[in-house]
Amino acid sequence: MAGVWGGHRGPLEVHDDFRVLDDPLEQRDFTDTREEGGRTVCESTLVVQGMYCAVCADTVEAALAGRGGVLEAQVHAATRRLTLRWDPARTRLSELAEAVGRVGYRLLPMQQAFAVSERTRETRRALWRLFVAGFCMMQVMMYTWPEYVTEPGQIPADLLQLLRWASWVLSLPVLLFASGPFFGSAWRDLRQGRIGMDVPVSLGILITFVVSTLATFDPTGPWGHDIWYDSLTMFVFFLLGGRYLEYKLRDRTAGALDALMNRLPEVVQRERADGALEAVSLKRLQAGDVVHVQAGQAFPGDGEVLSEAATVDEALLTGESHPVTRRRGEAVVAGSHNLGGTVRVRLQRVGRETRFAQIVALMEQASTDKPRLARLADRVAAPFLVAVLLAAGLAGLYWWQFDPSRALAVAVAVLIVTCPCALSLATPAAMLAAAGGLARRGILTRRLQAFEALAAVDTVVFDKTGTLTQDRVVVRDVLTCPGVTRAQALAAALPLARASLHPVSRALVAAAGEAPDAPAWEVRETPGRGLTAQGPDGRTWRLGSAAHCGLDEAALVASGRTLADVPCAYLCDERGWLATFVLDEGVRPEAREAIERLRALGLQVRLLSGDRLGAVQRVARPLGIEHVVAGASPEDKLATLHRWQAEGRRVAMVGDGLNDGPVLAAADVSFALGHGAPLTQTRADLVVQSGRLTDIVRTVEMARATLRVVRQNLAWAAGYNALAVPLAVAGVMPPWAAGLGMAASSLLVIGNAMRLGRRGAPVADGVPSPATAPAPA
Numbered sequence: 001m002a003g004v005w006g007g008h009r010g011p012l013e014v015h016d017d018f019r020v021l022d023d024p025l026e027q028r029d030f031t032d033t034r035e036e037g038g039r040t041v042c043e044s045t046l047v048v049q050g051m052y053c054a055v056c057a058d059t060v061e062a063a064l065a066g067r068g069g070v071l072e073a074q075v076h077a078a079t080r081r082l083t084l085r086w087d088p089a090r091t092r093l094s095e096l097a098e099a100v101g102r103v104g105y106r107l108l109p110m111q112q113a114f115a116v117s118e119r120t121r122e123t124r125r126a127l128w129r130l131f132v133a134g135f136c137m138m139q140v141m142m143y144t145w146p147e148y149v150t151e152p153g154q155i156p157a158d159l160l161q162l163l164r165w166a167s168w169v170l171s172l173p174v175l176l177f178a179s180g181p182f183f184g185s186a187w188r189d190l191r192q193g194r195i196g197m198d199v200p201v202s203l204g205i206l207i208t209f210v211v212s213t214l215a216t217f218d219p220t221g222p223w224g225h226d227i228w229y230d231s232l233t234m235f236v237f238f239l240l241g242g243r244y245l246e247y248k249l250r251d252r253t254a255g256a257l258d259a260l261m262n263r264l265p266e267v268v269q270r271e272r273a274d275g276a277l278e279a280v281s282l283k284r285l286q287a288g289d290v291v292h293v294q295a296g297q298a299f300p301g302d303g304e305v306l307s308e309a310a311t312v313d314e315a316l317l318t319g320e321s322h323p324v325t326r327r328r329g330e331a332v333v334a335g336s337h338n339l340g341g342t343v344r345v346r347l348q349r350v351g352r353e354t355r356f357a358q359i360v361a362l363m364e365q366a367s368t369d370k371p372r373l374a375r376l377a378d379r380v381a382a383p384f385l386v387a388v389l390l391a392a393g394l395a396g397l398y399w400w401q402f403d404p405s406r407a408l409a410v411a412v413a414v415l416i417v418t419c420p421c422a423l424s425l426a427t428p429a430a431m432l433a434a435a436g437g438l439a440r441r442g443i444l445t446r447r448l449q450a451f452e453a454l455a456a457v458d459t460v461v462f463d464k465t466g467t468l469t470q471d472r473v474v475v476r477d478v479l480t481c482p483g484v485t486r487a488q489a490l491a492a493a494l495p496l497a498r499a500s501l502h503p504v505s506r507a508l509v510a511a512a513g514e515a516p517d518a519p520a521w522e523v524r525e526t527p528g529r530g531l532t533a534q535g536p537d538g539r540t541w542r543l544g545s546a547a548h549c550g551l552d553e554a555a556l557v558a559s560g561r562t563l564a565d566v567p568c569a570y571l572c573d574e575r576g577w578l579a580t581f582v583l584d585e586g587v588r589p590e591a592r593e594a595i596e597r598l599r600a601l602g603l604q605v606r607l608l609s610g611d612r613l614g615a616v617q618r619v620a621r622p623l624g625i626e627h628v629v630a631g632a633s634p635e636d637k638l639a640t641l642h643r644w645q646a647e648g649r650r651v652a653m654v655g656d657g658l659n660d661g662p663v664l665a666a667a668d669v670s671f672a673l674g675h676g677a678p679l680t681q682t683r684a685d686l687v688v689q690s691g692r693l694t695d696i697v698r699t700v701e702m703a704r705a706t707l708r709v710v711r712q713n714l715a716w717a718a719g720y721n722a723l724a725v726p727l728a729v730a731g732v733m734p735p736w737a738a739g740l741g742m743a744a745s746s747l748l749v750i751g752n753a754m755r756l757g758r759r760g761a762p763v764a765d766g767v768p769s770p771a772t773a774p775a776p777a
Contacts, residue, residue, distance in 0.1 A: 021093040021107070025283055028351055030109040031093075041071065044084045044093060049106040051080045056105070056185070059192050063103045064096060076428065082107065104188035130240045133178040136170045137233035143167045144230040157219075164216045167229035174233050175209050178240060200388050200415040201239065207412050208232045228409070231734055235416065238740045263335045264356070268300045269293075271344070285350045293338045293345055301334045301350040311340040388415065395729045406731055413728040417721075417738035427710050429753035434706040437756055442674070442689035443699055450685035453669040454703035456650050460598055460696075461641070463655040464609035464619055467673060468693070469585035473503045475511040476584035479561055481577060489579035493571050496531040496543040499523035504569050504583060505531070508543075511581075530569075539573050546570055551577055566614060587619055594693035595623050601700060606644075608637055608653075608663070637663045654696060655684075671696055706756055713749045720745045 020026055031044040048060050057075035060082065064073035069091025074083045086096065097107045143163040146155055155163075179202075186202035189195060208228040215227050269277045271290040282300055285291070290306065293299055299312075310326045314336040323339055326332050332345060334356035351357060396411030428448075435445040445451075462468050478486040490512035497508035499521065523533040530544010546553040546562075549572040556562040562570075562580045571579040595605050606627040609616045616630040629640055641663050644651055653667035664670035664684050672684035673691045688695045724741055727733040733741070 019094050021097055021109075026109065027093070028283070032352065033088075040088055042086050042088050042093075044082075044086070046082045046084065046107045046109060048075060048080050048082050048100070049108060050104060050185070050188075051075075056189075059103055059189065059194055060100055060105055062192070063099050063105075067091065067096065067099060070096065103192055104184070126240070126244045129178040129180070130237070130244055132173050133233060133237040133240050136174050136178075137230075137237045139170050140167045140229045140233045143170075144227070147227075161216075161219060164219075164227055164229075167227070168213060168216050171209060171212070171229045171232055174236050175205065178236050179205050181243075182239075195386055195389065200392065203389075203392075204412040204415040205232060205236065207408055208235075211408055228412075231409075234740070235738070239742070263298050264300055265297055283351075285347060287347055287350055287353075289347045289350075291345055291347060293343045295338055295341055298337050299332050299334055299345060301345075301347040302354045302356075303332060303345040303347040303349075305330055305332055306344040306346055307342075309340075310338055310343040310345075313337040313339050391725070391729075398729075399731065409734065410729065410731050413731075413733050413738040414725065417724045417728045417733060417741055427713070429750045430706050430709040430713060430756060433753040433756040434702050438686075438699060438702060441695065441698070443695055444687040444689065445685070446687065447685045450669045451703045451706045453650070453685075454652060454700060455707040457603065457652040457668060457700075459604045459606060459644065459649045460652045460654065460700075461606045461608050461644075461667070462625075463653075464607060464611055464616055465585060466656040467654055468591050468607070468619055468623065469587055473507040473567075473583050474586040475507050475581050476586075477582035479580040479582065481561075481579070484578055489571060489581075492541065492578065493543050493581070495521040495535070496523055496533050496541060499533075500525055500531055504581075505543075507583065508569070508581060542570075542572050544569060549577070556580070564614070566618075584618070587622065588693060590692055590694050592623055594697050595625065597694070597697045598700070601697070601704075603700070608632060608640060610634075610637070634662055638666055641666055652700075654693075656691075671699070702756065709752055709756060713752055716748060716752075717745065 027042075027044070030046060031042050033040060033042050035041070048056075051057060051060070060075045061073050064070050064084065069087040069089075071085040071087060072083070073085075075081070084093075084096065086093070100107050143166050146163065147160070182198045182202045182205065185198040189199055209232055212228045212232065264282055266282055267279050268282055268285060269292040270280045270285065271292065272278055277292060285300055287301075291300060291303075305326050305328055308328055310332065311323050312326050312332055313323050314333065331348075332343075334349075334354040349355075392411045392414040395414045396407045399407035399410045431448040431451050434451060435448060438445060475490075478489055480486060480489050490508065493508050494512040497505040497512070499505075500523070502525075521533040521535065523531050525531050526544070526548065530542060530548035532543075532548075533541050535541055542549045546556065546568075549570045551570055551572065553562065556570075556577070557564050561577060562568050563582060567583040569581045569583060570577065571581070598605055604627070605625055606629070607616060607620050607625045608629045610632050611630060613628075613630040616628055620626075620628045629636075632640060641651060641653065645668070650668045652669045652671065653664050654671040654673070655664055656673040664672065669686070670684040671686050671688055674687060674689035686699060688699075720741070724733065724738070728738055
């Protein structure tokens with residue numbers, strides 16, 4: 001099967017062997033299987049090679065649409081990703097790949113398509129074509145230049161004809177080799193009855209070469225003065241140079257996903273039962289295997305550290321910029337890098353079960369999503385190309401009446417200058433650059449459309465627990481009976497608390513400070529109520545709820561021994577109440593800064609929680625949040641959100657719990673925090689891996705900057721055509737200048753979008769905002 005993945009240089013043909021795509025072991029890397037409506041449905045993410053424009057994407061989608069077993073096929077032109085939902089009971093993936101191969105495109109799994117060897121081959125081919133075009137262009141210009149600087153008749157006719165023949169010979173490699181991608185793509189489109197962006201380009205190349213050839217072979221004929229070898233070679237060189245740079249820049253805009261896809265090692269050192277090491281493929285690993293991870297290598301799965309310690313870089317997965325230390329027994333995640341010496345790890349989850357695979361799945365979905373503006377541009381591109389051909393024909397006919405020698409030059413210039421490459425790239429390039437920049441900071445975009453929605457929101461709604469508050473309980477205060485100090489109460493509660501893993505128990509242990517040499521007590525835990533133990537002195541101690549301790553909570557409130565509507569834990573012995581531990585979830589340290597920055601952006605901040613009003617107010621007041629809804633069930637939250645939207649508000653929702661799933665799905669745009677429930681993350685548009693609320697502000701700023709860049713790109717693409725088309729029709733712009741303008745237009749669009757990817761910092765007139773630009777690593 002190496003011939004399928006490694007040996008081909010062009011699109012797959014009908015006779016190729018596609019069966020490797022049906023191998024379950026191979027499919028595990030790019031296909032997700034789930035049950036829907038009582039049937040098994042597969043969703044595969046593949047890369048389509050040979051694509052250059054939106055019309056190519058339409059061709060691939062048309063080749064798959066309507067085939068038995070295909071439920072949905074969507075191709076993203078800017079990233080060349082295909083998302084394919086299919087029924088394995090009715091079709092095989094190899095059959096679908098054959099269908100795509102028949103229309104001239106090549107399907108590859110994403111890991112293979114982005115392999116170093118594949119990238120190297122593509123880059124080498126592009127550079128060779130660019131070199132041939134550039135070398136021949138310089139020689140042709142040298143032979144053509146004398147005609148520009150001399151008067152007619154100054155150069156002898158035989159010498160002039162010799163220079164033309166030399167230019168013809170040098171133009172052949174440009175036509176037959178360097179222009180190959182344009183002709184191949186155009187022929188493929190025409191065979192499918194479509195007009196792609198390479199059709200007008202190929203027509204322009206062919207017309208200039210044929211007319212120049214006729215003039216060379218018959219100098220006294222009707223085309224004797226139309227020698228355009230210099231325009232032909234310059235046009236091809238500029239176009240190839242533009243496409244090469246466009247490929248490199250576009251590759252960088254989706255670079256965060258590509259970096260993730262290639263993050264795991266292909267070969268891993270696995271420890272055998274006798275302690276010896278064996279090299280195995282990543283696909284052969286199973287849960288329970290012990291592997292040795294070398295310095296600089298990524299961990300191949302989620303697992304437990306068996307070595308004394310490991311220094312780990314988790315920046316791309318969590319947004320944490322500083323290396324972290326994982327000690328024996330602590331967990332490491334797939335995709336994070338080992339920065340120290342060799343580390344032994346026992347794998348617990350591999351393949352699609354890992355956190356890494358979930359992140360890749362989120363980013364794959366974003367890379368294949370088509371924003372509304374991009375879909376609009378794609379729909380406009382096809383009819384626009386038809387209009388281009390008509391405009392070129394009409395311009396040529398018009399000039400034929402006045403100056404037949406210039407008619408073809410004008411038609412060619414119109415064909416080239418109006419090719420809508422920049423229009424198709426304007427939106428996806430900006431949004432992919434933004435998504436890549438955010439991903440490098442641990443903010444994952446599940447839906448590119450979220451940028452457009454987020455830029456328009458006017459209200460940000462937060463859940464409380466685990467979102468504005470920390471995901472752990474802390475002891476805020478200790479109320480004690482006379483004669484008992486705070487320290488004594490915590491010390492008395494410690495032997496009971498450290499016997500339990502309950503969040504309240506852990507908060508008490510943290511507040512008291514662990515005493516390693518303290519004797520362990522025999523502790524009995526009553527789930528949902530509390531802990532009971534008999535101390536060394538024979539006293540019976542209870543720690544937990546008021547009911548567990550036999551206390552009357554109303555009487556405690558009346559006597560000032562506890563607080564109303566505040567979560568508390570109680571300590572008592574057989575003689576009665578000793579202490580009340582006032583608990584709090586603890587507001588996140590960055591919450592106030594984040595909310596102030598959101599207000600500075602003109603956004604209203606609201607709090608929507610299922611907790612009691614008192615607990616919600618204790619969080620809202622210090623943060624300055626005035627609009628609060630408390631005691632809301634998941635259904636109440638959804639109804640409240642719909643009411644706000646009915647009032648005309650565009651809402652961004654931030655949550656982390658399972659109960660936030662419905663409201664996250666219904667919001668105009670939604671954020672899930674990385675420590676939240678996985679199901680919650682599947683409902684959100686953006687996932688903040690770090691859990692930092694300031695990253696939400698950064699994302700809002702990025703969304704607004706992205707929409708500014710999209711508008712700039714669309715305005716430039718429209719303005720360029722509005723200016724260049726009249727110049728081409730007027731005969732002022734020669735074909736080579738038209739080719740330069742078209743290539744420069746596409747590069748300008750992508751280069752403008754690339755500003756968004758600079759370390760994930762927002763763009764304001766090309767300069768990252770000082771308030772949000774990240775510190776140097």
